[in-house]
Amino acid sequence: MKRRNFLAAASAALLAGCNRVAESESGKVLLGAAEKWHQRAHRLLTDRTALAPEYPRSAISPFFRGNGSTDPQNGDYPRHAAEGFVNWRLEVRGLVHKPLSLSLDNIRRLPQRTQVTRHDCVEGWSAIGEWTGPQLSLLLDEAGLQENARFILFRCADNLNGQDYYESVDLIDAYHPQTIIAHSLNGEPLPIRNGAPLRMRIERQLGYKHAKYLTAIEAVASLDDIGLGQGGYWEDRAGYQWYAGI
């Protein structure tokens, strides 16, 4: 819906400006080129909003392995783990009109999406799991993005090799229907190994984009001043692609 509105607005803007341009010969050429550009952009956007494959429950992997941090020992995390995460908060902040601070209960009471998807790690393994949680779009709409917000940043509780893990996506992936804040794996609260109590599922992207141990969601205009400026832990550290679409 959002994408369509955006495309409709983009086309309208194009057409409004074109009444004048269309009167000249070079204007006609320009218009043709613009239309082709628009078609291509439309196709790209449509592709990016396509759903990742979903699987039957019978396809679920018996064991969903953990990768990277699997038992954070830094900061408040061990205390939260010992408390069963009853005091965990998820902040929604940055370029939003109404910052939010949500408990796990708040998150579990929102409308939920459940999806059985395949996780693909660049290190060469995959696993199928059933994830449940609210769509990120719900939280972003509730907080209300400011006009200059371009990226959504995910802050994590774990420190891995001396750096705080973080990730980010653009607004297309942020608003993708399968982008959810998962609190459950295969119908049970997330194991610590898989990101308890909250982790992102960004189903159209590779494994390292799926931030675990989620503490905050931040709307930002630029990624330049965050971490080393490449948009994520592995992007900063090892030059992984920021856009890891699959």
Ligand SMILES: Nc1nc2c(c(=O)[nH]1)N[C@H]1C(S)=C(S)[C@@H](COP(=O)(O)O)O[C@H]1N2
């Ligand atoms: N906070 C945090 N998120 C993370 C990681 C991590 O080390 N810390 N590892 C990433 C990588 S490389 C992968 S493949 C997946 C692994 O998810 P899993 O541990 O549930 O298998 O989480 C991603 N998200």
Ligand SMILES: [Mo]
């Ligand atoms: Mo990974």
